[in-house]
Amino acid sequence: MTQSYLVVLGHRDAIGWVLREERMAFPSTPRAEVAALRADDRLFLYATRGAWLNPTRDRSRIIGLAYARSTVRRFDEPLEIAGRAFVSGCDLTIEGLVPYPGGLELQPLVEQLDAFPKPQAWGIYLRRALLQLSDADADDLLARLTPNLVSRRDALGTYPWATSALTPPAGS
Numbered sequence: 001m002t003q004s005y006l007v008v009l010g011h012r013d014a015i016g017w018v019l020r021e022e023r024m025a026f027p028s029t030p031r032a033e034v035a036a037l038r039a040d041d042r043l044f045l046y047a048t049r050g051a052w053l054n055p056t057r058d059r060s061r062i063i064g065l066a067y068a069r070s071t072v073r074r075f076d077e078p079l080e081i082a083g084r085a086f087v088s089g090c091d092l093t094i095e096g097l098v099p100y101p102g103g104l105e106l107q108p109l110v111e112q113l114d115a116f117p118k119p120q121a122w123g124i125y126l127r128r129a130l131l132q133l134s135d136a137d138a139d140d141l142l143a144r145l146t147p148n149l150v151s152r153r154d155a156l157g158t159y160p161w162a163t164s165a166l167t168p169p170a171g172s
Contacts (some may be wrong), residue, residue: 008127015028019159024066047061100155107122
């Protein structure tokens, strides 16, 4: 049975890397949801309010839909993205993106989503790389997001950070 998750992306360079490489990377902090991620799981790509480096202007938004193509595996060497080290990851297929700066704003929906049992403190649930969604949450988000999605190829150029060079692995 496949699961659905919000993938929390907190920096534009990390978003650019995920969109460009069609891969997801995870830090060394052990998390049960990362270990549970399987091929074919559905991933809603979520950009935090601070991801674009202007949190007073920007809103937190779901910007894309992807599917895991592999389980999470450890990297031979840590990967540095946006000044952070990542030690494991998986391959993705990005099904669609909302052209920048659009996306499905998350905050107005938190009271309706099972993933946020205490909506007044919804941000605390997003202090992790993955947040598991119920089937009802995933269906609701998919219905709301789908009309705004275009192909990865068509949207990629609207994300200026997706064309930047990859930071080499630490120690290279």
